[in-house]
Amino acid sequence: MPEALDMGKHALYVWGSFGATALFMIAEPLLLRARSRNIRKRIARMARLDQEVNQ
Amino acid sequence: MSSRFINWFKFSSPATFYPLASKIAWVSALVAVVLIAIGLYMSFFVAPTDYKQGEGYRIIFVHVPASWMSMFLYVVMAGWAALGLVFNTRLSAMMAQAIAPTGAMFAFLSLWTGSFWGKPMWGTWWVWDARITSELILLFLYLGYMALRSAIDDPRRGDRASAILLMVGVVNVPIIYYSVKWWNTLHQGSTIKLNEQSSMDDTMLLAMLIMTLGFWAYSIAVAMVRVRTIILERERSSKWVKQLAVGENRDA
Numbered sequence: 001m002p003e004a005l006d007m008g009k010h011a012l013y014v015w016g017s018f019g020a021t022a023l024f025m026i027a028e029p030l031l032l033r034a035r036s037r038n039i040r041k042r043i044a045r046m047a048r049l050d051q052e053v054n055q
Numbered sequence: 056m057s058s059r060f061i062n063w064f065k066f067s068s069p070a071t072f073y074p075l076a077s078k079i080a081w082v083s084a085l086v087a088v089v090l091i092a093i094g095l096y097m098s099f100f101v102a103p104t105d106y107k108q109g110e111g112y113r114i115i116f117v118h119v120p121a122s123w124m125s126m127f128l129y130v131v132m133a134g135w136a137a138l139g140l141v142f143n144t145r146l147s148a149m150m151a152q153a154i155a156p157t158g159a160m161f162a163f164l165s166l167w168t169g170s171f172w173g174k175p176m177w178g179t180w181w182v183w184d185a186r187i188t189s190e191l192i193l194l195f196l197y198l199g200y201m202a203l204r205s206a207i208d209d210p211r212r213g214d215r216a217s218a219i220l221l222m223v224g225v226v227n228v229p230i231i232y233y234s235v236k237w238w239n240t241l242h243q244g245s246t247i248k249l250n251e252q253s254s255m256d257d258t259m260l261l262a263m264l265i266m267t268l269g270f271w272a273y274s275i276a277v278a279m280v281r282v283r284t285i286i287l288e289r290e291r292s293s294k295w296v297k298q299l300a301v302g303e304n305r306d307a
Contacts, residue, residue: 010111047297
């Protein structure tokens with residue numbers, strides 16, 4: 001580990017803060033992408049059903 | 056009107072804004088990744104160890120940007136909600152809705168990182184100090200807005216009711232900001248002062264500002280992606296959304 005990353009007695013607090021921040025800021029876009037995909041699929045399915053009914 | 060001016064009202068239509076939001080999201084995401092990478096490097100490799108707080112002070116590089124964003128996003132969100140009330144534009148309310156979860160996340164992170172900073176420096180995870188309590192109220196305002204918004208089935212009524220809640224809650228933002236001046240708090244005073252020299256080392260200050268700009272770009276990117284999903288959800292019965300969804304899924 002590079003010396004600059006050695007937080008000594010404050011390791012728990014520094015990594016606890018940076019870790020939680022990283023976790024949230026990585027999870028949020030991933031969850032959002034999954035939600036966006038689900039919505040697109042659902043709308044496409046409904047639109048196709050509509051087309052079939054109207055034909 | 057001269058063609059030199061952008062007709063902003065054109066973009067208040069969800070159908071026109073939808074593709075633009077995607078472009079803004081990509082550019083902001085790229086800017087966010089670059090700035091946060093530089094900011095993180097500076098936070099650990101460039102900024103010196105603090106003479107008083109040792110390595111523990113490095114929490115500032117996530118704590119301050121998260122706290123600023125939580126307050127800033129609330130004001131932006133209330134601004135969009137107010138615009139929606141005045142002009143009755145659907146997109147404004149959708150923008151407010153899109154910002155809320157990210158704002159709530161930053162309010163939570165502000166409290167979390169603050170707690171992890173408070174423990175080694177003050178010896179306690181939590182204290183009912185004016186700054187910390189008002190930030191907690193901000194988190195509750197975000198959650199209250201989101202709960203109210205989702206509890207009302209009629210989207211237009213939900214927009215109006217939650218806009219009023221947001222606008223009333225704005226009063227809390229100056230309270231958070233000035234709390235360290237108005238009351239005797241355990242929380243330290245402002246690191247950056249508008250009218251005097253900052254109390255920080257230049258590289259520390261620069262790292263913090265770069266991280267803040269990175270968080271800012273991140274928030275724009277996430278809000279733009281989220282507003283696109285909200286547009287799709289709320290406009291799902293319109294023709295353009297159906298055509299778009301069918302077209303996208305055929306390609307996939």
